[in-house]
Structures are given as C-alpha cells and as structure tokens.
Amino acid sequence: FFTDWMIDKEIVSQVSPLAASWATHGVVNGLGRIMQKFWLANNLIAQIPGNSGAAKEHSIAWALKGHGVLLHPEGGVGWHANVVGSLLPGAVEMGFEALKRGRATDQDCRIWIAPVVWKLAFTKNVEPALAQECAYVEKSLKIERRAADTLPERIHHVYATLLSRDEIACGMAPDERASYAARQTQLLLELSRRLGEGISFDPGANEIAELLRRSRRWLRENTGDAERQKQVRTLADTIQRLQRVGPWASVNSRITQEEIAEHLKRVRNDYCKGTLRDTINRFVPQPAGPRCAHIRVPEPLGLHAFRGSIDDALAELHSRMQAAVTTSVAELEAAGGFIFYQNPFYHR
Template structure:
C-alpha cells in the first residue's frame, strides 16, 4: 500500500505539542502583538494570524464543564462543529490545550500521510490520527486506546466542512460508537469507569465592516469562473448571482430544462434528483436511497481498482462531485429574511472551495482560506453526553448531541443579535423563494 493509505499510529511528543500550542496561538490565530495593528502588516499573514482571530469568548463555566469530563478514569471524545476548514483545527487545538493538552485529533490522511515523510513524522508527533478511507479500524483502535489512558480524542462529528456557521449538520456516529466501545473496555477493570461525548460549538464574527474585501473576493470569483462581472449590484445579489450561474451550468450538463421563474431550491432539487438517478443507475442500485449512502457507495466503488472502466469511473466521479457540491447549499441558506456578512463570507468560501481551481492562489485557498477581516470566536460547551448513563440507540445519542449543539449555537446568535453585532442585508435566497411561491399562487 502507498504511504497515504497506510495507517501509522501517532507518536505524541509533549515538548513539540507545547511549542506548537504557542506557535498556533500567535501565528495561526491572534497574530503578533503590536505588529498586527500596523499598516500594511495588519493585512499580511502571519503578522495578523492566518485565521485572524483576535479574541476568544469562552465562559469560565463552559471551560470548566469540558475539563470536568476529561482525565483519568474517563474516555472522552470531543465533538466540535465544523464550519470552516483550517480554522477548525486551530481553534480546536486552542481548546484542547486548555483541558487535555495531549489530546489526539483526527485529520484526513491527505494531510497526515500525503505531504511527505518529514511532514508525516511532524503530524504524528503532534498526535494527529490519519483517517484512511475504507479502512478506519486502526484509527478507531488507536483512538479508544488513547482515550482509555485519560487523554481526550477530538473528531468532527459533521464530517466534511459545510461552511455554515449557524447550522449544525447531520452528525456522524464515530464519536458515540468509540465512546461505547471504550466504555465496555474500561468497565472490565473499573466498574466506575465513565465515557463521555463532549460537544463544542463555535461561531466566528467579524470585528469590523468587511463589505469592501468581500466585494473584491466576489470579483475574483467571477473572473475565475468566467462569469459576467456584476459591478453595481449589492454584495448579496452578487453572491446569489454566482450561485444562479453555477446552477444553470449544472442544469445544462445534465440536460435539465430550467424554469427561470422557479426558486433556487426547486431548481437545486431537480439537479439532485437527476444526479442521484444517474449515479444509482451506474451503481445498479436503488435511486431512492439516502444521498449520503449513495455517495459513500460511489466513492467506495471508485476506490476499487478495476471495478469500473476508465470512462465510467470518470463519469461517476463527476456526478458524485456535482451532487455533493449542489446539495451543500442547504435549507439554512433560504430560511432567513436577512443574511449577515459572516454568512455571505461563508458562501464565497464554499464557492471558492468547490468551484475555483487551477491556480496556486486557489490551491492555497483550499488549504488556508483567508478571512476578510479580524474576528472574534465565541466558543460554548453544551452539556456533555454521559454514555455510561445513556441507554438509547446511537441515533438517539446523535440527535441529543445535535440538539444540544444547535441550541447552544442559537443562543450565541440571540446574544449577539441583542447587542446589534451583525451587519445584515436582505437575503436574496429567501426573497427569490417567496417571489416564486407568489408566481405559483397567481399562475
């Protein structure tokens, strides 16, 4: 097997982890004091910090709640939300440094194993666990053994990044399943052993008006995607216009006749149905099954050498990627009458990650997406789930966790709204949907 697909257990180096915690705090998050406020250094990473997070808002009670479920006699799996790539691990590392400094963290095998032998040793020394697609058993076994020693294990329960800071997506079962398995092992020698899944949510908010840099990012995306420039339109109208153009391109590829009066959600649903039908046909399975299951099956088939012809594999990969991209804009985009600068920034990052490729700048953006301005991170710890006291199913546990996370996230937004923190605009996704409904009623 290649290095990228071979699991090697982490070899944590406490001194390196401690040094990287300080490095992360300065160069990745907050920036260099004094220099980060000087022009033009305030625009240049790492003087301003790559993730450009100036402040952390973590109530003492929340930090104490998380710390109380970590340590000897406990197997603890920390499950944060996952709204932004790169920044997630930077924030998570800051959190675990406060409560469980030798915690292990899950990461994609492309990061841990795919950047060369020297980088691999570095990541393993930082206690990163490589997630190998199609072979997760070694990572799970290491995670459970490490948790049994009293060190936390952190993994993102939502799976891939969705770029939706106000919405907690469907959770994956890994944290709950590993906590249950660790509990069973721990109870063999200690009848009082505990197992916990500790959810965390965080919300990023700009400290200043970032409309100008977001407009510049819109213009860049329009150029990269070869779209007509939309200068003169408002920021949300430009973002919405980019999405409509991408939707039209996908409709054309799939041979779908678009209704220009239909709402975005309706046109999106038609693309999802057609892509799902074609994927199911190629896999010779039922088209009505869950989209996540269908995508997992497609990816599994693509990993099997010789299972598909070159042409079929290329078409299947294209359809699976199209389905994943289109459905990433969920109902969270349509429900609000207004939209914040933070949400518009997330839309742009989602578009750039999914559709912009080919240049060094785009490649760097995929791994190190840069924010439009300095931010504050609001971090909350909902009540951890005591697996040793929970008698429900894995699905019940996931629903309980997701509910606690969403409630905590909503509470942050209510608190910030009361302070007048957000800069808001009319939401074109919502109003286009309302207009479409009105046309249908009068049609």
C-alpha cells in the same frame, strides 16, 4: 481547516494537552514527509476512507489512558456556521467501545462525549474586503458582474450561473424564473436517478445520503471498468458539491456578512482550482477581517449513563450543539453584532 485547528489547539492546550485529533488523510499524509512528521508529532490521526480501523483502535486505546480524542463530527467544513450538519457516528461508536473495554477491568469506568461549538463574528464592517474577494471569484470563474447587483446578489448570481452550467451539462434547460432551491432540487433528483442507474440502486426522494454511501462502496469494489468509474465518480462528486448549499441558505429573509463570507469561501473551495493561490486558500483561507470566536460547551453526554442507541446519542448531541449555536447567534444579534442584507436565496 486552519482556523478550526487553531481554535481546537487553543482549547485542548488548556483542558487536555495530550489529546489526539482526527484529520483527513490528505492533510496528514498528503503534504509530504516533513509535514507528515510534524502532524504525527502533534498526535494527529489520519482518517482514511474505508480503512479507519487502525485509527479507531488508536483512539480507543488513547481514551482509555485518560486522554481526550478530538473529532470534527460533521466530517468536513461546510461553511454554514448557524446550522449544525448531520453528525458522523464515529465518536459515539468509539465511545461505546471504549466503555465496553473499560468496564471489563473497571466497573466504574466512565466515558464522556464533550461537544464544543463556536460562532465566528466579524468585529467590524468588512464589506469592501468581501466585495474584493467576490470580484476574484467572478474573474476566476469567468462570470460577468451585473453592475446593479448588491454584494449578496452578486454571490447569488455566481451560484445561479454555476447551477446553470451544471444543468446544461446534464442536458437540462435552466429556468431562471424559478428559485435557486427549486432548480437545485430538480437537478439533484435527475443526477441521483442517473447515479442510481449506474450502480443499480433505486434511490428514493430522501435517500441521497444512502445513494452516495453506496456509490463510494461501488467505486471501491468495481475498479476494473475505468469508464464507468469515471461516470459514477463524476455524478457522485457533482451531487455532493451541489448539496453543500443546503436548505438553510434560503430559510431566512436576511443574510449577514458572516454568511456572505461563508458563501464565498465555499464557492472558492469547491470551484476555484488550478492555481497555487487557490490551493493555499483551500488549506489556509484568509478571513475578510478580524473576527471573534464565541465558544460554547454544551452539556457533555455521559455514555456510561446513557441507555439509548448510537442514533439516539447522535440525536441528543446534535440537539445540544444546535441549541448552543442558536443561543450564541441570538445573543450576538441582540447585541447588534451583525450587519444584515436582504437574502437573495430566500424562498418562502
């Protein structure tokens, strides 16, 4: 969050100094009244799950005044910098609504969505620092280090151990001969089946996103049964946490130091909790070394000239963003900007 916001502020200070920015309500409202006052003074908008009407109205009105509105279209930080995740529809929905209102008084009103992407790359070899952080994760999660393991293998062992714990908690016997991806898929299917039973919804093999959406709605509408609330919330949270290691993790046979760092940050954010150090790290995670942000601005999408649906616009934005990220990564690799290792998550 902190790194993204600092880069955001650097960009908007140059091109749109009065831009409003969206952030999770836990950041805007969850750090006390003094910090809330600071965030609001910086025109930070609180995204409140299930109650975003006021935030959307403010954003549309602000855009119609000629200012920018900044959103993180993936929603949260996933630590998969080479892959653009699924985009949330908020920016497109608000853009079309702003266009509708603007055209009511000005037929020449134009609304743009300007995507911005960046790739963070270390400027030197940071393996010692990554190994030190990995040791902290192993100790914090009580995972024994295997002496012969390389740094990537240590991280894979951490994730495999955590997956085994989830399998055992679910009543499944871990199959250590199977790949991480195969075991993860089987566990997700079983957890999805149980969550579906809990909220009376039959999820298909590729409907986990819809299942999670319905579970959030179920939790809002069924507050009277504390025990079922706990069961549904635990299942939904576990599914979301497991999904954060996506298929992209096992696609390539090589892994970079940047990707190793992302695995470490993700596991610290998702599993290492309960101490002040871990709480601070979730808001201001420290990089393993100095990095350079390679910032790219794909072609903006003019909604005033776009004839497709909201889904069509999201698909077009995703395509432009992914192409920009892929090009940046290829350029950096060609220039020798990465240090590579064998990827233990790789699954042909």
